[in-house]
Amino acid sequence: MILIITGTPGTGKSTVAKLFSERYGFKLIEVNRFAPAAAVGYDAERESVEVDVDKLFEKIKSPASGDVVIEGHLAHLLPFSNATVVVLRCSPEVLRARLRKKGFVERKIQENLEAEALDVCLIESLEVHRNVYEVDTSELKPEEVVERIERILTGKGEEFKPGKIDWSEEFFAP
DSSP: OEEEEEESTTSSHHHHHHHHHHHHTOEEEEHHHHGGGGEEEEETTTTEEEEOHHHHHHHHHTTOOSSEEEESTTGGGSOOTTOEEEEEEOOHHHHHHHHHHTTOOHHHHHHHHHHHHTTHHHHHHHHHOSEEEEEEOTTOOHHHHHHHHHHHHTTOOGGGSTTSOOOHHHHHOO
């Protein structure tokens, strides 16, 4: 089984993926560890590395055998045909606080809040994968998020189908 955990920075991907993999014995693949080998440039304006997704997929697909969790904000772009994708979501207010705590500069915080409000990771996930779910981590402990993912994987996660989370009014309201 391939489980992809993705989302905007600060939504809890790394913590949840590590906890899930330890609890259920899944191999953990952190996309950020493979990204430098797939780098094709640097976007100075956004202060971020540009990654060739096809190269990234080539680097990750061999280690991604058996029961595996693939974690990262680019993970949903990897075209594993049989993957279940869980997009972790977070309200802009909570996300802002989390990103500040992580030391993000205000411009990068704003960029990530916009991406979250516009459902960027969710929309991209739906463009690549069939089994996509979203979980709001705003008020949940990591263990609670893991329990929701377990429900999704056991066929009891209909409530996590995409379309129920909308941060646009919260973010874009005057």
